[in-house]
Amino acid sequence: MSKSSQRNAYGEELLAICRENNDVVVLDADLCGGTQAIQVEKGKPESFYEMGIGEQNMISVAAGLALAGKIPVANSFAVFVGGRSFEQIRQSVCLPELNVKVVGASCGLSDFADGATHQAFEDVAIMRVLPHMTIFSPADAREARKAIRTAVGRRGPCYIRINRNELPDVTAPDTPLEIGKPSLMADGGDVAICASGHMVALSLAARDILAGQGVRARVLNFATIKPLDPAAVRAALGPCPRILTVEEHSVIGGLGAAVLEALADHPLPLRRHGIRDTYGESAEKYERILAKHGLTAERIAEEALAK
Amino acid sequence: MDKATAEKLRQKAKRIRTGIIEALGLGKPGHLGGSMSAADMVAVLYYYKMNVDPKNPKKPDRDRFIMSKGHSVLGQYAALADLGYYPWEELSRTKTLGGLLQGHPEISTPGIEANTGSLGQGLSLGVGMCLAARRDGAAWRVFVVTGDAELGEGQIWEAATAAANYKLDNLRVLVDANGISAMGRVADRYNVGDADGIAAKFAAFGWNAKVVDGHDVEEIGDALDAADRVKGKPSAIVGRTVKGKGVSFAENTHAYHNKDMSEETRAKALAEING
Structure with a gap:
């Protein structure tokens, strides 16, 4: 399967959006190479604001821009922009329901080399608890383009997780990105694997392993984690009698928790697979640290069958 | 400024101080001290300096006011x-419950330009607005009122850096330097500096900075006029003020930072303000 850089695609699309709409402005906190907001700095510098190493100020400045009619897109690493600026996102952005887009780059384990300080497994949990927030977690490069475009077109606060690495191209041009609804990536009736981000690709690979064992797994892509429409989630599960959620995030408060909550009134056996209430560490390859946390196709296939 | x-x-x-007492009401805690100390600056901004139109609260070219020390919004509520x-x-x-005027400002209230209340965020909001105004080639300005103890928030200095970096001469901060925070005297408990020290900090960050008597409407107005002539840098006007100004028993104490009023204290306050 071909691979593409999710962050490069995000940066390209962001620049295209800025070229179409002069009211879209881009802020970054001295990491625009990592976030790829640099593509706007180079391609349309008048729409780019360097905010220095000051994420809290960056978020409130974005709120001020939104109050004056602009559509700001504030970028940094997920671990910083979600964590350090949480209260600014709460007070300055979400409470007044301002039209600010926050982009958390290097999400999950994707900054594998830099270690625990740069790996964000908590961002979905803390963004999810904020009223008015919409959360995107695109599966690949193509879906990252759809995510930023959909977010800019949706009035109100949005948070987008972006992976640092080249990821398998799993979505098609016509794969829908509907807020609140998962999309069906592969059909099956024995177990439903609910995934988001890069875990969609791994879950599709796990489905092939399971097929070899005579198990038909359905794979659902949650490109948005909040809001979630419970009826749409239930419908997307089809006839599957059991569910596995897979996320490159803590199992506390992330996609697994969101699906559990969505199905709370109609429970099905559900296992959550993700990062187990711990921090990361440095690794020489993305795949090695993913494997350490059990985020492989083989392990996902095992989890799908586990009782 | 002429005498009239x-x-x-x-x-x-x-009138603003009377409105603060009205907003405090009886039997519910409210922020008298910081609202009174900022009242003269609020008066100069709304009745002298700012281009605003109550009949058209959202007119695009209006000046923006941000009460960064959101708990002191009562005087702004009164002016509005x-x-x-x-x-x-x-x-x-x-x-x-269900009232228009929240304990801290929210944009759902006519005339309120930003949600504040978590201290230290208002100056950054002002920076964002000023960047937007410049982007639109608009002449409107942003006036942010902060406290002195609020300057303990690191985000203020992130914003001060950003404002100087972007040479935001459409941004003004007015510091209500009343020298007393929620828990006592700033100089004794957690010293962020006196008015001169605060002005020196802003100057060191690349701002035009001036200390005024924060209760002298002519000095405040003149400093705001002078700020309009400063190009290429933001302006800080540090007002030396008295917490609780105008209500003798609430002056120079943190006791009325957030306190309820009785029939007796209310009557005494109104008599002193309008006496």
């Missing part, structure tokens, strides 16, 4: 009511 204007502003400051953004009677319903 100055006298009008002094009368408006009395006096100007006609909503009825004066609304003040007495401040901080009641």
Whole structure:
């Protein structure tokens, strides 16, 4: 399967959006190479604001821009922009329901080399608890383009997780990105694997392993984690009698928790697979640290069958 | 500033202080001290300096006011009511369930430009607005009122750096340097500097900075006029003020930072303000 850089695609699309709409402005906190907001700095510098190493100020400045009619897109690493600026996102952005887009780059384990300080497994949990927030977690490069475009077109606060690495191209041009609804990536009736981000690709690979064992797994892509429409989630599960959620995030408060909550009134056996209430560490390859946390196709296939 | 204007502003400051007492009401805690210390600056901004239109609260070229020390919004509420953004009677319903006037400012209230209340964020909001105004080639300005103890928030200095970096000469901060925080005297408990020290900090960050008597409407107005002539840098006007100014028993103490009023203290306060 071909691979593409999710962050490069995000940066390209962001620049295209800025070229179409002069009211879209881009802020970054001295990491625009990592976030790829640099593509706007180079391609349309008048729409780019360097905010220095000051994420809290960056978020409130974005709120001020939104109050004056602009559509700001504030970028940094997920671990910083979600964590350090949480209260600014709460007070300055979400409470007044301002039209600010926050982009958390290097999400999950994707900054594998830099270690625990740069790996964000908590961002979905803390963004999810904020009223008015919409959360995107695109599966690949193509879906990252759809995510930023959909977010800019949706009035109100949005948070987008972006992976640092080249990821398998799993979505098609016509794969829908509907807020609140998962999309069906592969059909099956024995177990439903609910995934988001890069875990969609791994879950599709796990489905092939399971097929070899005579198990038909359905794979659902949650490109948005909040809001979630419970009826749409239930419908997307089809006839599957059991569910596995897979996320490159803590199992506390992330996609697994969101699906559990969505199905709370109609429970099905559900296992959550993700990062187990711990921090990361440095690794020489993305795949090695993913494997350490059990985020492989083989392990996902095992989890799908586990009782 | 001519004498007639100055006298009008002094009368408006009395009206604002009266409105603060109205908003405090009886039997519910409220922020008297910081609202009173900022009242003269609020009067000069709304009745002298700012281009605003109560009949058209959202007119695009209006100047923006941000009460970064959101707990001191009572004086702003009073000014907005006096100007006609909503009825004066609304003040007495401040901080009641379903009321228009929240304990800290929210943009759902006519005339309020930003949600504040978590200290230290208002100056950054102002920086964002100023960047937007410049982007639009618009001439409107942003006036942010902060406290002195609020300057303990690191984000203020992130914003100060950003404002100087972007040479935001459409941004003004007015510091209500009353020297007393929620828990006591700033100089004794956690010293962020006196008015001169605060002005020196802003100057060191690349701002035009000036210390004024924060209760002298002419000095405040003149400093704001002078700031309009400063190009290429933001301006800080540090007002030396008295917490609780105008109400003798609440002056220079943190006791009335957030306290309820009795029939007796209310009557005494109103008599002193309008005496």
